[in-house]
Structure formats: structure tokens, C-alpha cells
Amino acid sequence: MRLYEYQAKNIFREYQIPVPEGQIAETPEKAVEIAKSMSRPVAVKAQVLVGGRGKAGGIRFANIPEKVAEIASQLLGSKIKGVEVRKVLVEEKLEIERELYLGITVDRSARKYVAIASSRGGVDIEEVAEEHPEEIIKHYIDPLLGFHSFEAREMVKKMGLRGRDLILAADILNKLWKIVEDYDAELVEINPLVKTRDGKIIAADARLIIDDNALFRHSEFKEVLKSEKRELNERELKASERGLAYVELEGDIGIIGNGAGLVMATLDMVSLYGGKPANFLDVGGGADPERMEAALEIVLSNPRVKVVFINILGGITRCDWMAKGIIEAREKIKTRVPLVVRMVGTLEEEGKKILEEAGIDVLDSMEEAAKRAVEISKQLAGS
Amino acid sequence: MAILVNNKTKAIVQGITGTQGSFHTKLMLEYGTKIVAGVTPGKGGQEVHGVPVYDTVKEALSEHDANASIIFVPAPFAKDAVLEGINAGLELIVVITEHIPIKDTIQMVEVAKRNNVNIVGPNTPGVITPGECKLGIMPGHIFKRGPIGIISRSGTLTYEIASNLTKAGFGQSTCLGIGGDPIIGINFVEALEMFANDHETKAVVLIGEIGGDAEEKAAEYIRKEFNKPVTAFIAGKTAPPGKRMGHAGAIISGRTGTAQSKVKALKDAGVHVVDRPREISEKLKEILS
Structure with missing residues (x-):
């Protein structure tokens, strides 16, 4: 779960990591009110969960409250990289002397958390890693001993910081580790960490991603989760309620399968034969007829879908149950959208019988079925 | 073995x-x-x-x-x-x-x-040595004993490929699901090391997917020191960046984890990478004949 910048900054405040003075606004009036109360130049920052927000015009500056009103009314309701801006963060504009980078994330190959520091902040850290690898300082955190103050100091020293700056930045890095531990973060990042002209070290931005699998032990995010759900479209919302892994794509061929790898491969086959998948939907292992029914309802409720390709490989999943779910969904929705079903494995004969009695052809090969689905989608697009 | x-x-x-x-x-x-x-x-x-x-x-x-x-x-x-x-x-x-x-x-x-x-694992279908021991949730009947080692990050896609292999006459020495999570125990390289030392295994099938760089690491190891033939399929070529595709580990983050990068690394290491799962048995026929 990604937190908005303002939510991450609220957590930073709990840990006494310095952040710019500021507040969140949902209306231009509120934004002006905040700016007035600060009586100095401000930054107005669109709260969206996409990278490259600054370049896309989502961060603007204003010296007078009238300008804040103008910027806020432009940003609120607009879209940045396809995502609607519902809130803006109005905060003091920092007088920047230099920009640094601090972050902690998960290194999959090392199977450890890794702390990363760089004296090149304010730019894409992956770019820095490619172009100036010598400017990236990494420390793999011992999974059993954790991260210690001296390790943070050693890293910050390597960034070239000295004196008070060294102590302040090391302290912030240490606190980031506390946040990782306390909140099950997969990523916490300050980019840029700013040294201001008057000598303060402040987290100008904040990124925080919480491990979805750890949310069961973080009831404090219940409200955040609810607000996150508001960002989903009705199909995504329904899938999330039913615990189905669903990702919407741009095409017109609906895809349902069991098992993430198989569904990904199914999308790939459809693309290989020249089709465009409308979605990824994994019903999971051992699904019952109701799950398949819900899956098909969700996929069919997408108006772009012209044909649905269902790919079932029965292991612990029963083909007869999947067939029942398909039939029930079709009767309920009374759809004319053609279905292409590929079904092999556990209770395959029973499943095929159910579908064939209902007039649905069943194929054995996923490649052939993908080809068929693509042909149908092209015929329908042409008609 | x-x-x-x-x-x-x-x-x-x-x-x-x-x-x-x-x-x-x-x-x-x-x-x-x-x-x-x-x-x-x-x-x-x-x-x-x-x-x-x-x-x-x-x-x-x-x-x-x-x-x-x-x-x-x-x-x-x-x-x-x-x-x-x-x-x-x-x-x-x-x-x-x-x-x-x-x-x-x-x-x-x-x-x-x-x-x-x-x-x-975690998040694995487990491991099976056909005819001897199944420590997992995979359907046992689709496997048959033989010379092919399988290492995979997924479940049903592995069954898809394993049953194709069995039908084509290629049995398996051991089929190992390493798990679909970002952090796992035995990874591709470690599993390859085990197959390198297993005389029964004549060729290895590697089934990867988007997310992380485990396939790239495997490619590096194969190029340097793995001497048995390897064929591979990588799932997720059409997955959009930043979206989790079912598995917790199947996500392209920033520039890392794309299928294209994995396919390239494996091809550069001499691995036979196929576009369709079904082509794996055809490739093995070429290699092992």
C-alpha cells in the first residue's frame, strides 16, 4: 500500500524527522487559508501516487496567496499521468542549499533490507545508480541485528557530510529504519533530503510503501485503506472485495485463469497472436464455482470486453466447479459476449460436459485457445 | 539421484x-x-x-x-x-x-x-521427485520420472509445462517451485547448483516471470559455470509496470524486473528462451537428440 506524501510526512513527524511546515487542502479556499496562515512563499504539491510528479507539473510555487488560489484550482480535479488530484499539500517553500537522498528498501537478491544514501538527491535515484554508481552508498542491514547508529553515521560520512549535518542526517536515516520496523515498510524514501540555506536538514518529500501482507498487524491503516479503495474503479473494487487478483489493461479480450504465472502467460499468448488483453484476473488455487462466477461477472462488466478467454489448468482447482461457475454467471448476466474456454486437468471430462451441454466449446491447448480468442475479437472489431 | x-x-x-x-x-x-x-x-x-x-x-x-x-x-x-x-x-x-x-x-x-x-518458498507449490516423494500441493499424476530438472516461480504454469513435457516423453528428475514472493529461500542460482551436481539431470527448464532480477542472476551463473543445457519461458511480457500481477513478487518496479531484460540476459547466456510454453518440449527434442 502506497501512502500519500502527506500521510508519510505525518508518520515522519511522529518520529521527529523534520518536514516542512504545511497542511493538506481539498479546496482552493482551504489552500489559500493555509498559505495565509504561513505568510511566506509556499509550494503547492498535488497528492498523487505516481512517480515523476514534479516534471508533470504537479509541484508549483507561489509567493502570494492569490497565486495559491490559482494553482490549487488548476491542480485540484486535474489529472496527473491519468490520476485525478483530490488533495494538494500546501507547505513552506524551502530555500535549498543542497539536495541529498536517503532511503531503505528490500533487496530481493540479497534477501535483506538495504539502506541507500546519496549526495545526489532531487533526481531519479535509479538514474544516479546508472550514471554515477560511485555516488550511491549501500548498506545491507543484518536481518537479526538490525541497523545501528554507527552504521548510519558511516554511511552519511561517505556522503561527504560533516559536523552537525552528519549527526542530523544519520539520525534521520536511523529513524527511517525504525519506521521500516514499526510499520512493515517495503520502501521508505526521502528524495530530496534538503539542507536549507539556514542550515536545517529537512525531508522535502516522503515516499512510504507498506507491505500489503503485513496489514493484518497494522490496524492504524484501516482508514487509509478505505480511502485507497475510493481510487479504484467499480470492477477493481469488486475484485478486491472478493480477494481476486485483478489488473485492468487497455484491450478488448477479457482474461480469466487460475494461478498468477499461468494468467500472465495467457496474456502473453494473446498478445503474441496479435490480440489485446483487457485485464489480468487470477481466481487463485482451489477456487469454487462462486469465485469463477464473480470473476466472469467482473470481466464482463467491462464495456470494452468483446470476448472472454478462460484458461483453467485443474490441479487443486476442479474443472467441473469452474464450468458450473461459468454457466451460472452466463445465465445471470445473459451476455452475448463469446467465451473461449481452455480446460484441462482435475475432473476435466465433467467440466467439459457441463460446458458443451450449454453450447460452449472447450479447447485443450492454451496456444490454440489464445489464437481463437484473438480471431473472434478481430472479427467483432471488424463487424 | x-x-x-x-x-x-x-x-x-x-x-x-x-x-x-x-x-x-x-x-x-x-x-x-x-x-x-x-x-x-x-x-x-x-x-x-x-x-x-x-x-x-x-x-x-x-x-x-x-x-x-x-x-x-x-x-x-x-x-x-x-x-x-x-x-x-x-x-x-x-x-x-x-x-x-x-x-x-x-x-x-x-x-x-x-x-x-x-x-x-514461501508461496510455492513445493517440490516433487516423481515416483519418490511429493512434498507439495502439485497434482502428482502429471509428473513422470526422467532427466529434466524444472525450476519455477509459479504453480499452474509449471503444471502446464510439466504435463507437456510428460506427454512429449520427457520425464523429470525433480520439479522445484521456488515461490512467487519477492523474498524466497532457495533461488534460481542455488537450485541450478543442485542440478549441476545431480547426474540424473541432463537438462534444466527454468520458468521465470517479471519482478526482481533472479533470472538475470541465473543467467550470469549459467554463462559462467553451468554446463547443462537450459531452456526457459518468462511470463509477463505484456504486464504493465508498477502493477502486481497476482504474485507478490511479480511486479516491475522502476526499471528492474521486465520480461525483456530477463529474456535478453538468458539468451545472452546461451539459454534457449521460448515464446510459447508448448515450445519447451520441442526445444528439448532438438537439444537432447
Whole structure:
């Protein structure tokens, strides 16, 4: 779960990591009110969960409250990289002397958390890693001993910081580790960490991603989760309620399968034969007829879908149950959208019988079925 | 030969009284796997499909000889179950459980490494050496013994490919699901090392997917020191960046984890990468004839 910048900054405040003075606004009036109360130049920052927000015009500056009103009314309701801006963060504009980078994330190959520091902040850290690898300082955190103050100091020293700056930045890095531990973060990042002209070290931005699998032990995010759900479209919302892994794509061929790898491969086959998948939907292992029914309802409720390709490989999943779910969904929705079903494995004969009695052809090969689905989608697009 | 499990493997089932644990204990027993005991705290003294249940792993091991465990314990308690297995002296732990927090997995994988314990998973279908031992939830009948080693990050896609291989006459030495999570125990490189030392295995099939750089690391290892032929399929060529495709680990983040990068790295290392799952057996025919 990604937190908005303002939510991450609220957590930073709990840990006494310095952040710019500021507040969140949902209306231009509120934004002006905040700016007035600060009586100095401000930054107005669109709260969206996409990278490259600054370049896309989502961060603007204003010296007078009238300008804040103008910027806020432009940003609120607009879209940045396809995502609607519902809130803006109005905060003091920092007088920047230099920009640094601090972050902690998960290194999959090392199977450890890794702390990363760089004296090149304010730019894409992956770019820095490619172009100036010598400017990236990494420390793999011992999974059993954790991260210690001296390790943070050693890293910050390597960034070239000295004196008070060294102590302040090391302290912030240490606190980031506390946040990782306390909140099950997969990523916490300050980019840029700013040294201001008057000598303060402040987290100008904040990124925080919480491990979805750890949310069961973080009831404090219940409200955040609810607000996150508001960002989903009705199909995504329904899938999330039913615990189905669903990702919407741009095409017109609906895809349902069991098992993430198989569904990904199914999308790939459809693309290989020249089709465009409308979605990824994994019903999971051992699904019952109701799950398949819900899956098909969700996929069919997408108006772009012209044909649905269902790919079932029965292991612990029963083909007869999947067939029942398909039939029930079709009767309920009374759809004319053609279905292409590929079904092999556990209770395959029973499943095929159910579908064939209902007039649905069943194929054995996923490649052939993908080809068929693509042909149908092209015929329908042409008609 | 084969790797990790064979007819000498004796296993316990942690979480044996749950729906999944009990169901798969039955299927593993039917396959011929030696399941000697089960563990569920508070359920000691019961039996599941004739297998005695104990409250702790230590107690189970004091009554039965076992070297492996398969875990069906729910995610919030899975780390504890793995640590209990390591502490009791098991050599191999297969973690079927999905949705374990990353922090927990990092810790349990580290403790296992320090104690020379092999972890398979989490979020894995398990491991099978056809005809000898199935420590997992895969449908046993689609596998047949033979010279092909399979290493995969997914479940059903592995069954798809394994059953194609079996039908085409290519049996398997061992089929290992390494798991769909970002952090896992045995990874591609470690599994390849095991297959390198297994005389029965003549060729390896690698089934990868988007996310992380495990396939790139495998390519590097294959290029440098793996001498058996490898064919591969990578799923997720059409996956959009930043979206989790079902598996916790299947996500392109920033510039890392694309299928294109994996395919390129593997091809550069001399691996036969195919576009369709079905082409793997065709490739093997070419290579092994």
C-alpha cells in the first residue's frame, strides 16, 4: 500500500524527522487559508501516487496567496499521468542549499533490507545508480541485528557530510529504519533530503510503501485503506472485495485463469497472436464455482470486453466447479459476449460436459485457445 | 539421484489439522510420500488420515525420525512455525503459505541460512521427485520420472509445462517451485547448483516471470559455470509496470524486473528462451537428440 506524501510526512513527524511546515487542502479556499496562515512563499504539491510528479507539473510555487488560489484550482480535479488530484499539500517553500537522498528498501537478491544514501538527491535515484554508481552508498542491514547508529553515521560520512549535518542526517536515516520496523515498510524514501540555506536538514518529500501482507498487524491503516479503495474503479473494487487478483489493461479480450504465472502467460499468448488483453484476473488455487462466477461477472462488466478467454489448468482447482461457475454467471448476466474456454486437468471430462451441454466449446491447448480468442475479437472489431 | 527430496525423505506437516493441511496430507500420502507426523499446537493426540498429531515439532521428532517439513500454517504464524522447524533440527522446510510479510520472510530465511537449512518458498507449490516423494500441493499424476530438472516461480504454469513435457516423453528428475514472493529461500542460482551436481539431470527448464532480477542472476551463473543445457519461458511480457500481477513478487518496479531484460540476459547466456510454453518440449527434442 502506497501512502500519500502527506500521510508519510505525518508518520515522519511522529518520529521527529523534520518536514516542512504545511497542511493538506481539498479546496482552493482551504489552500489559500493555509498559505495565509504561513505568510511566506509556499509550494503547492498535488497528492498523487505516481512517480515523476514534479516534471508533470504537479509541484508549483507561489509567493502570494492569490497565486495559491490559482494553482490549487488548476491542480485540484486535474489529472496527473491519468490520476485525478483530490488533495494538494500546501507547505513552506524551502530555500535549498543542497539536495541529498536517503532511503531503505528490500533487496530481493540479497534477501535483506538495504539502506541507500546519496549526495545526489532531487533526481531519479535509479538514474544516479546508472550514471554515477560511485555516488550511491549501500548498506545491507543484518536481518537479526538490525541497523545501528554507527552504521548510519558511516554511511552519511561517505556522503561527504560533516559536523552537525552528519549527526542530523544519520539520525534521520536511523529513524527511517525504525519506521521500516514499526510499520512493515517495503520502501521508505526521502528524495530530496534538503539542507536549507539556514542550515536545517529537512525531508522535502516522503515516499512510504507498506507491505500489503503485513496489514493484518497494522490496524492504524484501516482508514487509509478505505480511502485507497475510493481510487479504484467499480470492477477493481469488486475484485478486491472478493480477494481476486485483478489488473485492468487497455484491450478488448477479457482474461480469466487460475494461478498468477499461468494468467500472465495467457496474456502473453494473446498478445503474441496479435490480440489485446483487457485485464489480468487470477481466481487463485482451489477456487469454487462462486469465485469463477464473480470473476466472469467482473470481466464482463467491462464495456470494452468483446470476448472472454478462460484458461483453467485443474490441479487443486476442479474443472467441473469452474464450468458450473461459468454457466451460472452466463445465465445471470445473459451476455452475448463469446467465451473461449481452455480446460484441462482435475475432473476435466465433467467440466467439459457441463460446458458443451450449454453450447460452449472447450479447447485443450492454451496456444490454440489464445489464437481463437484473438480471431473472434478481430472479427467483432471488424463487424 | 534427483535433488532435495527422494524416497528417504521423511516429513512432518506443520498445520496438519487445517483444511489445506489435512487435504494435502491425504494427497501426499496417496502419492507415497513418507509423512510421519503432523503438528498443530493444541491438537496433540489427534490423528489426521492416520498420521499422529503433536503440539510441538520437538515432540514430533522425539517420537519419529524426520528430516523435512511442509508448512500450511496461516501467514501471521508462519515465521514462528519455520523457526520452530529450524530449531528442532530439520534440514528442509517447504513453506506453502502465501501472504507472509516480507519482514518475517527476511528473518526466517536468514536464520535458515545460518543453520544450513534449506527453505523452499514461501508461496510455492513445493517440490516433487516423481515416483519418490511429493512434498507439495502439485497434482502428482502429471509428473513422470526422467532427466529434466524444472525450476519455477509459479504453480499452474509449471503444471502446464510439466504435463507437456510428460506427454512429449520427457520425464523429470525433480520439479522445484521456488515461490512467487519477492523474498524466497532457495533461488534460481542455488537450485541450478543442485542440478549441476545431480547426474540424473541432463537438462534444466527454468520458468521465470517479471519482478526482481533472479533470472538475470541465473543467467550470469549459467554463462559462467553451468554446463547443462537450459531452456526457459518468462511470463509477463505484456504486464504493465508498477502493477502486481497476482504474485507478490511479480511486479516491475522502476526499471528492474521486465520480461525483456530477463529474456535478453538468458539468451545472452546461451539459454534457449521460448515464446510459447508448448515450445519447451520441442526445444528439448532438438537439444537432447
